Amino acid sequence: MDFNYPPEAEALRDELRAWLDEHWTDEYRSLPSLFACTLGSFELAKHQEWNASLADAGFAAISWPVELGGRGASVMEQVVFAEELHRAGAPHTVNLIGLSNVAPSIMSYGTDEQKTTLLPRMRRGDDIWCQGFSEPDAGSDLASLTTSAVRDGDDYLVNGQKTWNTLGHLANWCELLVRTDTEAPKHKGISCLLVDMTLPGIEVRPLTTIVGDSEFNEIFFTDARVPASALLGAENEGWRVAMTTLNNERGGVAALHLGLRSKISDLLEQAKTTRTGIADRMVADEPALRQRLALLYLEGELLKMLADRAISGAIHGRELGPEASLAKLVWSETSQHVGEVAGDVLGPDANSGAWGRDRVAMRSYTIAGGTTQVNKNIIAQRVLGLPRS
Numbered sequence: 001m002d003f004n005y006p007p008e009a010e011a012l013r014d015e016l017r018a019w020l021d022e023h024w025t026d027e028y029r030s031l032p033s034l035f036a037c038t039l040g041s042f043e044l045a046k047h048q049e050w051n052a053s054l055a056d057a058g059f060a061a062i063s064w065p066v067e068l069g070g071r072g073a074s075v076m077e078q079v080v081f082a083e084e085l086h087r088a089g090a091p092h093t094v095n096l097i098g099l100s101n102v103a104p105s106i107m108s109y110g111t112d113e114q115k116t117t118l119l120p121r122m123r124r125g126d127d128i129w130c131q132g133f134s135e136p137d138a139g140s141d142l143a144s145l146t147t148s149a150v151r152d153g154d155d156y157l158v159n160g161q162k163t164w165n166t167l168g169h170l171a172n173w174c175e176l177l178v179r180t181d182t183e184a185p186k187h188k189g190i191s192c193l194l195v196d197m198t199l200p201g202i203e204v205r206p207l208t209t210i211v212g213d214s215e216f217n218e219i220f221f222t223d224a225r226v227p228a229s230a231l232l233g234a235e236n237e238g239w240r241v242a243m244t245t246l247n248n249e250r251g252g253v254a255a256l257h258l259g260l261r262s263k264i265s266d267l268l269e270q271a272k273t274t275r276t277g278i279a280d281r282m283v284a285d286e287p288a289l290r291q292r293l294a295l296l297y298l299e300g301e302l303l304k305m306l307a308d309r310a311i312s313g314a315i316h317g318r319e320l321g322p323e324a325s326l327a328k329l330v331w332s333e334t335s336q337h338v339g340e341v342a343g344d345v346l347g348p349d350a351n352s353g354a355w356g357r358d359r360v361a362m363r364s365y366t367i368a369g370g371t372t373q374v375n376k377n378i379i380a381q382r383v384l385g386l387p388r389s
């Protein structure tokens with residue numbers, strides 16, 4: 001399926017391209033990633049500066065309503081936006097989690113005050129947000145979470161531990177799920193708090209990943225006093241808020257085919273120039289490897305079709321349903337296949353440099369944002385109509 005881009009989307013493309021040509025300079029291009037162990041306060045400030053310049057030009061949250069600083073962009077304008085940032089190799093914002101996951105929940109459930117105080121700073125990257133959902137004993141079974149919030153006057157007293165918290169070491173705000181009713185059935189006793197991470201009683205302990213990055217954190221809450229005004233949605237209605245957040249997280253995979261298909265394309269090029277060590281043969285001459293590369297190419301194209309289907313659904317006003325789980329599943333599994341085929345094509349060279357890092361990082365994709373097994377359960381029930389497992 002190839003979309004016809006409407007004229008306003010093409011106009012946005014031209015405007016954004018011209019702006020990126022001028023503003024996406026080597027100074028920003030050479031910055032380490034937000035997760036890199038080499039990221040210091042200077043580099044973080046530069047990332048925020050880039051974010052602010054995107055925001056000031058009206059490019060940080062184009063899908064948001066105009067009154068909140070967005071452009072009220074159509075689905076196709078959002079597609080063009082993602083394509084152009086990808087083409088330039090430019091990062092979106094420092095609020096990877098804030099803009100895609102947390103903001104839609106604040107827009108759906110937030111008070112006017114929460115919207116007007118929190119969203120503009122999130123859009124500019126002045127505040128960085130993280131998502132405090134998972135706990136050591138509550139990941140896939142998120143509703144088992146035990147971090148407690150007990151009402152005490154105008155505050156909640158929060159106690160407990162979160163884990164696998166992405167960006168928590170840089171974040172100053174957190175969308176936090178807490179248990180506010182221990183007697184109710186587990187899905188019904190959860191609330192969502194928008195927590196200022198600088199409050200006393202909150203300790204962030206970074207976890208170093210296998211590639212040496214600072215990506216994840218544990219967060220410990222010890223009698224942290226969070227104002228009751230931080231409640232997002234009604235008390236004990238946090239499960240609905242969490243589902244809004246998670247659906248948006250899974251929905252975000254619709255644009256991920258761009259990065260994945262670039263990697264497949266790079267690999268196809270590398271196969272043409274990498275020698276096998278047998279006579280003068282290139283990797284691309286080997287029948288078994290050609291088949292693996294062809295299959296990988298098809299997987300990438302399938303992912304694009306799934307993304308296009310989700311986009312088409314959005315254009316026609318359909319809610320994002322289980323296709324988000326399907327796209328997440330195909331994206332994460334195809335990513336890992338890319339890593340495996342890179343090993344076949346490049347041999348030992350696939351274990352160092354960018355490929356080396358990528359191939360290790362890819363292992364986490366089938367866990368983050370809903371594991372493969374959980375996504376398969378969702379697809380089995382909602383797409384195939386099989387009974388609940």
Ligand SMILES: Cc1cc2nc3c(=O)[nH]c(=O)nc-3n(C[C@H](O)[C@H](O)[C@H](O)COP(=O)(O)OP(=O)(O)OC[C@H]3O[C@@H](n4cnc5c(N)ncnc54)[C@H](O)[C@@H]3O)c2cc1C
Pocket residue numbers: 130131132133134135136137138139140141163164165166167364365367368369370371372373374377
């Ligand atoms: C890169 C990355 C970023 C993350 N970022 C965040 C973040 O910012 N904030 C946050 O709160 N969390 C985050 N997480 C945590 C993530 O949400 C959890 O890891 C995930 O939900 C799985 O939970 P778990 O690790 O506790 O595994 P478990 O739920 O303990 O699962 C262990 C294994 O059992 C399987 N399993 C579990 N239940 C079922 C079932 N019903 N049927 C079949 N199999 C099942 C799983 O598929 C998995 O293989 C992140 C994780 C990763 C990898």
